[in-house]
Every structure is written in structure tokens, then in C-alpha cells.
Amino acid sequence: MIAGLAFDRFRAFPASRRWPLAAGVLVTLVAGLAALFPDAAGREGARLIGANQSMAPIASSKLPGALAEAGLLWTASVVAFDLLRRRSRPALGGALALLTAVPIVASRRIACTLNEEEVFSRTRFAHFLERSDPRGSYRTFGESAYTPPSPLLYRYADSTASYLDAYRRTWIEHLHGLWGRGTVFNHDFDSGDFARMQSLRHLSIAAASFSDSAAFFGSFGLKWGIRFRDQRAIAGYRRFGGDWLQDWDELDSALPDIRLVSRWIEQDGALASAGALPRLKSGEIVLETGRRAQGESPGGIVQVLRNDPARLIVETLSGDSSWLFVLRGFWSFRSVRMDGRPVDAVPAQLAFSAVPVPAGRHRIDWVEEVPGGEASLWGPIVYVLAAVSLAVRTRQRARAGLP
Numbered sequence: 001m002i003a004g005l006a007f008d009r010f011r012a013f014p015a016s017r018r019w020p021l022a023a024g025v026l027v028t029l030v031a032g033l034a035a036l037f038p039d040a041a042g043r044e045g046a047r048l049i050g051a052n053q054s055m056a057p058i059a060s061s062k063l064p065g066a067l068a069e070a071g072l073l074w075t076a077s078v079v080a081f082d083l084l085r086r087r088s089r090p091a092l093g094g095a096l097a098l099l100t101a102v103p104i105v106a107s108r109r110i111a112c113t114l115n116e117e118e119v120f121s122r123t124r125f126a127h128f129l130e131r132s133d134p135r136g137s138y139r140t141f142g143e144s145a146y147t148p149p150s151p152l153l154y155r156y157a158d159s160t161a162s163y164l165d166a167y168r169r170t171w172i173e174h175l176h177g178l179w180g181r182g183t184v185f186n187h188d189f190d191s192g193d194f195a196r197m198q199s200l201r202h203l204s205i206a207a208a209s210f211s212d213s214a215a216f217f218g219s220f221g222l223k224w225g226i227r228f229r230d231q232r233a234i235a236g237y238r239r240f241g242g243d244w245l246q247d248w249d250e251l252d253s254a255l256p257d258i259r260l261v262s263r264w265i266e267q268d269g270a271l272a273s274a275g276a277l278p279r280l281k282s283g284e285i286v287l288e289t290g291r292r293a294q295g296e297s298p299g300g301i302v303q304v305l306r307n308d309p310a311r312l313i314v315e316t317l318s319g320d321s322s323w324l325f326v327l328r329g330f331w332s333f334r335s336v337r338m339d340g341r342p343v344d345a346v347p348a349q350l351a352f353s354a355v356p357v358p359a360g361r362h363r364i365d366w367v368e369e370v371p372g373g374e375a376s377l378w379g380p381i382v383y384v385l386a387a388v389s390l391a392v393r394t395r396q397r398a399r400a401g402l403p
Contacts, residue, residue, distance in 0.1 A: 006163035020078045031067035089272040119329045137256040140225035142172035146208040150228035196351040221257040225249035257327035260300040266293040288347040312366035333369045
């Protein structure tokens with residue numbers, strides 16, 4: 001809407017033609033100087049971008065043509081904007097054609113070096129996970145983020161694809177999400193995680209340096225690990241396969257992402273919970289219930305009926321009361337019902353969630369909510385009413401002769 005209003009205003013009011021034309025003339029003059037003195041132009045071009053002077057000969061051969069093309073495209077844009085101020089259809093058509101052609105011509109030199117299959121296709125490791133863990137009950141640990149950098153990737157990979165290939169192979173970014181696979185401690189490139197998750201990520205860095213960290217990583221369902229062959233495995237992970245570049249690891253004691261807990265420790269706050277995490281035994285979790293206690297349960301059976309980002313439905317069967325741990329971030333914008341009755345989730349393992357489950361058979365319906373989602377449903381209706389009201393008011397003022 002703002003762009004449309006600005007476009008109409010641009011067409012309605014005259015604008016100075018001097019400075020755009022002067023800029024076009026300046027670029028043309030610089031192109032001429034670069035053609036007359038190519039060596040000097042190449043040295044100056046390399047200096048301006050901070051490149052090594054060995055690149056000056058390449059710059060001297062490319063700059064004259066590039067600057068001449070820039071001047072031509074700039075002038076074409078100036079002509080197009082001038083045509084926009086005219087009311088005839090041929091002028092508007094010419095302006096549209098020029099404004100469409102300029103960016104296409106300017107970007108035609110950008111070559112497509114990689115197709116979508118090369119960038120987004122699954123690796124052999126991802127295909128293995130599809131066969132071994134089709135329900136996605138476990139997560140993958142990108143061990144490369146916790147060990148010194150490997151020179152193997154950039155030594156043997158195609159130079160045009162090495163950076164993108166790292167995204168496919170390391171499992172520390174987000175590409176695996178397109179393959180329907182999950183991680184836990186992937187990079188948070190925009191610092192958008194909750195404070196609890198960010199704190200847990202820092203704890204994981206410290207845990208990776210110890211020899212008894214298997215219980216810690218196994219509690220988050222990190223059954224699978226992957227690293228380059230010249231990097232060491234995280235404690236507890238053993239190699240079971242791989243290729244010429246990477247080793248594939250497995251943590252035998254890893255637990256599924258949705259489970260009835262056999263042992264737990266209850267704490268009264270986040271700090272106490274974070275302090276207890278490094279001391280947990282295999283299969284044990286820490287909960288923030290507002291009190292200090294411990295508990296055990298023989299466990300039970302969990303049947304996952306539905307598991308997608310918006311909703312989780314499970315049925316549990318246990319001989320004693322326990323907690324259902326779910327590897328979903330803890331926050332308040334969700335509703336959890338057990339057998340149709342609301343139940344409150346508590347923080348588990350600092351950043352994730354758990355709900356209390358009594359003995360017997362129960363059905364748990366877990367629905368994620370969007371903050372402000374119910375209110376935003378009224379947005380389109382309010383917009384239509386406001387637009388109709390504004391149109392009616394404008395017409396009434398026009399009939400009355402008011403500005």
C-alpha cells in the first residue's frame with residue numbers, strides 16, 4: 001500500500017532531472033577514463049575493495065565494460081521514470097518494459113552454479129536415518145560443532161560448493177529440517193531462542209568436554225552423531241558407519257523424545273535445575289515443580305497417535321504414576337489435556353516440558369498455540385470494515401464538496 005501511494009505521488013509531482021542525468025554523465029566519464037587508462041583503473045579498483053594488487057590486471061580488463069554498462073542501465077532507468085509521469089498508455093508500457101529489463105540485464109551475469117538437488121538433496125546419512133528411525137523418535141548430534149574445526153571438508157570438497165556442502169553434512173544448521181529430521185543443539189544464528197534453551201546450549205558445550213556426558217546428551221534423544229573423520233567422537237558415542245569423509249556415531253543409552261520417565265528429581269527453580277543437570281544419572285531428568293523431591297516409576301508404554309508441530313496426541317499405560325517427558329520447548333502458549341481435563345506442563349531438563357501422568361491408561365492431547373492467534377483472526381474482518389468505512393466517508397465528502 002505504501003509503495004502504491006509513493007508511486008502515485010512520484011507520478012503526480014514533478015522532480016528534478018538534473019542530478020540523475022549528471023550521475024549518468026559521471027558514470028560514463030569514469031568508464032571512458034577506465035578505458036583510456038586501464039592499468040591505473042585496475043590498481044585503483046583493487047585498492048578500493050581491499051583486494052590484492054595481483055587482481056589489478058583482471059579489474060583493468062573488466063572495469064571499462066562494467067562501468068559503461070552501469071551508465072547505460074542508469075540512463076535507461078532515468079528514461080523509464082520520466083515516461084512514468086506521462087499519461088499515455090504507450091509511455092507507461094515503455095516505462096514498464098524498461099524497469100523490467102534493467103534488473104534482468106544487470107543480473108544476467110550471475111551464473112547458476114548449483115541446482116536445487118545439489119543444495120537440498122539428502123545425504124547418505126539422512127537416508128540411513130529414514131530407514132533406521134522412520135518415526136523420528138531420536139535426534140542427531142552435530143559433533144563437529146563441539147570439536148576443533150576439520151580441514152577435511154574444505155580440502156576435498158568442490159570449491160564452489162564447500163560452504164553449502166557443510167550445511168548438508170554437519171547437522172549444526174537448519175537444512176535437516178527440510179528432510180524431516182531434528183537436532184537439539186544446532187546453531188542459533190539469529191539468537192532467537194528462549195533464555196532457557198540458550199542456557200542449555202552453553203551447558204552442552206561444557207558437558208561435551210567431560211568423559212561422562214553420555215547421560216546428559218542421551219536424555220535429549222541424541223542417539224545419532226556425525227563428525228568428520230579427523231575429529232574425535234563425543235564421550236559415549238561409538239562409530240557404526242560412515243563414508244570417506246565422515247564417521248557416523250551412535251549413543252546406545254539415548255532415550256526417545258517422548259517417554260514415561262523412570263527416575264526424576266524435582267527442583268524449585270531454573271538455577272537449581274541447571275545445577276542438577278550435570279549430575280543426573282542415565283534415564284533421570286530434572287523437573288521444576290516448585291518443591292524439592294525425588295521419585296521413581298517402573299515406566300510404561302507410550303503410543304504416539306499424532307505428532308506434528310501443531311498437535312501431539314499420545315496414549316500412555318503405566319502401573320504407577322510418572323511423568324511424560326516431551327522434547328518440546330517449555331512455554332505457556334499451549335493447552336494440554338489429559339482425558340479431556342486440563343493439565344499443566346512444567347519445565348523439564350531446563351528447556352523442555354513434562355506433564356504428570358497417573359497410573360493406568362490415559363490419553364493426552366497437546367495443542368500448540370500461536371501468541372495472539374485468536375485476536376489476529378479478527379484482523380481481516382477489521383480491515384474490510386475499515387476499508388469500506390473509509391471508502392464511504394470519502395465518497396460522502398466528495399459529494400459534499402469537501403476536501
